[in-house]
Amino acid sequence: xxxxxxxxxxxxxxxxxxxxxxxxxxxxxxxxxxxxxxxxxxxxxxxxxxxxxxxxxxxxxxxxxxxxxxxxxxxxxxxxxxxxxxxxxxxxxxxxxxxxxxxxxxxxxxxxxxxxxxxxxxxxxxxxxxxxxxxxxxxxxxxxxxxxxxxxxxxxxxxxxxxxxxxxxxxxxxxxxxxxxxxxxxxxxxxxxxxxxxxxxxxxxxxxxxxxxxxxxxxxxxxxxxxxxxxxxxxxxxxxxxxxxxxxxxxxxxxxxxxxxxxxxxxxxxxxxxxxxxxxxxxxxxxxxxxxxxxxxx
Amino acid sequence: xxxxxxxxxxxxxxxxxxxxxxxxxxxxxxxxxxxxxxxxxxxxxxxxxxxxxxxxxxxxxxxxxxxxxxxxxxxxxxxxxxxxxxxxxxxxxxxxxxxxxxxxxxxxxxxxxxxxxxxxxxxxxxxxxxxxxxxxxxxxxxxxxxxxxxxxxxxxxxxxxxxxxxxxxxxxxxxxxxxxxxxxxxxxxxxxxxxxxxxxxxxxxxxxxxxxxxxxxxxxxxxxxxxxxxxxxxxxxxxxxxxxxxxxxxxxxx
Numbered sequence: 001x002x003x004x005x006x007x008x009x010x011x012x013x014x015x016x017x018x019x020x021x022x023x024x025x026x027x028x029x030x031x032x033x034x035x036x037x038x039x040x041x042x043x044x045x046x047x048x049x050x051x052x053x054x055x056x057x058x059x060x061x062x063x064x065x066x067x068x069x070x071x072x073x074x075x076x077x078x079x080x081x082x083x084x085x086x087x088x089x090x091x092x093x094x095x096x097x098x099x100x101x102x103x104x105x106x107x108x109x110x111x112x113x114x115x116x117x118x119x120x121x122x123x124x125x126x127x128x129x130x131x132x133x134x135x136x137x138x139x140x141x142x143x144x145x146x147x148x149x150x151x152x153x154x155x156x157x158x159x160x161x162x163x164x165x166x167x168x169x170x171x172x173x174x175x176x177x178x179x180x181x182x183x184x185x186x187x188x189x190x191x192x193x194x195x196x197x198x199x200x201x202x203x204x205x206x207x208x209x210x211x212x213x214x215x216x217x218x219x220x221x222x223x224x225x226x227x228x229x230x231x232x233x234x235x236x237x238x239x240x241x242x243x244x245x246x247x248x249x250x251x252x253x254x255x256x257x258x259x260x261x262x263x264x265x266x267x268x269x270x271x272x273x274x275x276x277x278x279x280x281x282x283x284x285x286x287x288x289x290x291x292x293x294x295x296x297x298x
Numbered sequence: 299x300x301x302x303x304x305x306x307x308x309x310x311x312x313x314x315x316x317x318x319x320x321x322x323x324x325x326x327x328x329x330x331x332x333x334x335x336x337x338x339x340x341x342x343x344x345x346x347x348x349x350x351x352x353x354x355x356x357x358x359x360x361x362x363x364x365x366x367x368x369x370x371x372x373x374x375x376x377x378x379x380x381x382x383x384x385x386x387x388x389x390x391x392x393x394x395x396x397x398x399x400x401x402x403x404x405x406x407x408x409x410x411x412x413x414x415x416x417x418x419x420x421x422x423x424x425x426x427x428x429x430x431x432x433x434x435x436x437x438x439x440x441x442x443x444x445x446x447x448x449x450x451x452x453x454x455x456x457x458x459x460x461x462x463x464x465x466x467x468x469x470x471x472x473x474x475x476x477x478x479x480x481x482x483x484x485x486x487x488x489x490x491x492x493x494x495x496x497x498x499x500x501x502x503x504x505x506x507x508x509x510x511x512x513x514x515x516x517x518x519x520x521x522x523x524x525x526x527x528x529x530x531x532x533x534x535x536x537x538x539x540x541x542x543x544x545x546x547x548x549x550x551x552x
Contacts, residue, residue: 032390152408155400158388161381162451165351166404167374205390213435215392270438 003238011132012124012191012234012244018139019188019200020230024208024222025146026184027201028215029177032157038075038178039198042185044094045071046194047101049186050119054108060119061134065186071097072182076175122193122245124237131190138187145180153177154215191230193245200226200252207256210263225255301329302365304459304490305350310359312342312349319345321514322359327459332481332491332504334522337511343494344382346511347463350492351379363459375404378452382463382494386447387437394439394447395432398423401454422453425483427476442473449477453484460484460491466499474500498522 003009023039030038049067053060071093078089105116118126127135146153155163156173164170181201188197208221233248240247305327312320319342327333337343348354350361352368361368364376378401386397399411399419406415423432426446431439436447445465452460460481466474478500485491485504498505502522510518 028390032388034389036389151400151403151411154392154396155403158392158397158400159381159383159386161353162379163400163403164353165374165377165379166401166407166455167372168403168407209391213391213393213438214433215390215396218390 003235008125008127009234009238011127011129012238013231014132015127015135015191016230016234016244016248017227018135019191020227021223022139022142022146022184022187023192023197023200024204024226025219026142026177026180028205028219028222029146029153029157030181031202031205032154032215033160035079036202037198038072039181039185039201041075041090041094042068042072042182043189043194043197045097046182046185046189047116047119048097048104049101050116050189050194051101051104051108054110054115055104057110059130059134061131061186061189064119064189065134065138065183067097068182068185069179072178073175076178080171080174118193119189120193120195121243122189122191122196122248124191124234124244127190135187135190138183142180142184142187145176149173149176150219191234191244192248193243196245196249199249200230203249203252203256204229207252207259210256210259211266225252229255301331303328303362304364305461305492306360306362306365307346307350308360310346310349310361311357312345312354313357314345319354319514320349320356320359323511323514323516324519325509325516327490327492329458329490330485330488332485332506333493334498334501334505334508335492335494335511336496336498336508336518336523338496340513341511342514343511344463345514347461347492347494350461351377375455376458377404378455378457378460380445380448380452380460380462380465382467383448384441384444384468385436386439386444386451387435391435391437393433394423394428394436394450395419397436397447398450398454401451404455418456419454422450425453425480426450427480440470440473442469445469446473446476446480449480453480458489460489460493462491463494464496465493466495466497466501477501478504 027039030036046064046068049064050060052067053063056063074093075090101116102113105113152168152173155166155168156170157177160170184201185194185197188200192200204222204225205218207225208218212218212221229251230248233244233251236242236247237244303326305325307323307325310320310323311318323342323346325346335343335346345354349356350363350368363371364373401422402411402415402419420432423429426449428443428446428450431443436444439447449462449465465477469477481491481501482504493501495501505522507520508518508522509516
């Protein structure tokens with residue numbers, strides 16, 4: 001455990017834990033609304049923010065936050081109001097963001113593609129004390145929102161139409177989810193890198209739901225998985241000199257496979273229990289799952 | 299049956315793009331009344347219901363809920379809504395209780411849940427006969443049970459008015475009977491109901507009045523039409539390979 005003596009490793013481990021908590025905490029809502037790849041899009045857009053940070057000599061983390069939040073709001077508005085070809089609009093935003101980042105960083109006097117790559121793939125040794133402050137503040141916001149508003153976020157992500165009829169401010173909550181996702185992307189940027197952020201939002205949730213049947217348990221297990229893989233990946237990258245982002249993501253996928261293996265016997269047992277319950281009564285059943293065609297003329 | 303109206307729609311018009319979907323629809327549901335909204339695919343019945351809850355903007359006419367103009371209506375706990383769905387599940391596992399509990403948000407939008415909230419959720423789950431499945435994942439349920447979860451979610455706020463969009467779609471017979479019994483209890487307790495249906499089915503004895511839409515216009519508003527022939531058989535599943543423009547001959551109205 002000698003790595004704990006180094007200040008850069010202490011900062012890296014703290015950042016890793018914060019990423020491990022926040023990414024699945026917001027990712028679970030994205031997975032729930034089947035927008036699993038939204039984090040990826042925000043990551044692309046955030047690159048322009050990093051580039052701007054270098055060009056304007058401002059903090060890349062804060063600039064990336066600003067640009068990612070603006071991008072996520074744009075994406076949410078496209079999702080909510082866009083009718084046809086929303087995918088094209090999103091593609092423009094993604095690739096525009098990435099191209100903008102590369103261009104801006106090359107225009108910056110202090111910037112180069114080498115700087116950009118630490119943001120793309122994550123880097124431990126470059127997490128500065130200022131980064132840690134920024135990451136801690138942003139992570140606190142993400143945890144406060146995703147835990148404090150979990151019932152509201154759950155309802156909006158489960159069934160938006162129904163949530164509107166409960167009188168919830170659905171538009172505002174949707175925007176808040178998007179903004180929180182954007183903030184999470186910039187929290188995770190220094191550790192996992194922008195290109196792999198989305199994996200940490202999605203894979204721990206996918207792994208957890210192999211075993212769980214409730215939203216609450218999925219949330220807890222996903223966050224626990226997130227913390228485990230980010231810490232393990234950070235320590236591994238200290239000893240093996242491999243990029244932390246890639247290591248963390250591969251660990252997460254390993255956990256996913258492990259949980260999927262564990263889930264198989266569990267699913268068999270549940271299926272047997274359901275079968276036993278179904279044997280209680282034998283009633284005629286109209287084919288379920290198929291909606292009767294609604295073309296009766298009256 | 300002539301209490302004050304809980305739903306009052308006057309001259310509603312709506313369009314999807316350039317195509318008019320509602321062309322001057324009048325629709326009233328009085329307190330304690332059970333009204334079925336019938337019509338073919340594309341007749342505008344789902345649009346009519348969705349305009350009630352503000353999902354579809356009206357291009358003309360007025361909608362009032364409990365005597366308040368819909369845009370200024372805030373008392374959503376009085377309305378239980380069952381959207382047209384074939385599943386209550388989403389991308390992440392959730393238990394029956396978790397899904398039904400979101401129906402309680404109309405009573406308490408923010409802040410802690412109380413014992414009263416939890417009791418109401420358990421009551422709603424028991425009403426649809428899923429008490430023994432409350433802790434199970436909704437994805438493990440059958441199609442009919444999904445529909446029962448959606449109805450329990452609407453009942454969780456203890457509403458005075460239930461608006462249901464095709465609650466019987468894809469529901470097995472056992473679940474249809476349970477849904478009919480649930481609805482009967484609610485109606486007996488004084489709940490008003492507006493149902494979108496494509497056939498009356500096991501709910502027929504409950505229905506006070508039927509409104510039939512065709513091409514966005516009301517063509518019938520009165521006692522429910524008698525179902526005849528195979529349409530009246532229990533469990534009859536409507537899958538009609540009619541060609542467009544075929545003459546009307548379902549016997550539902552003639």
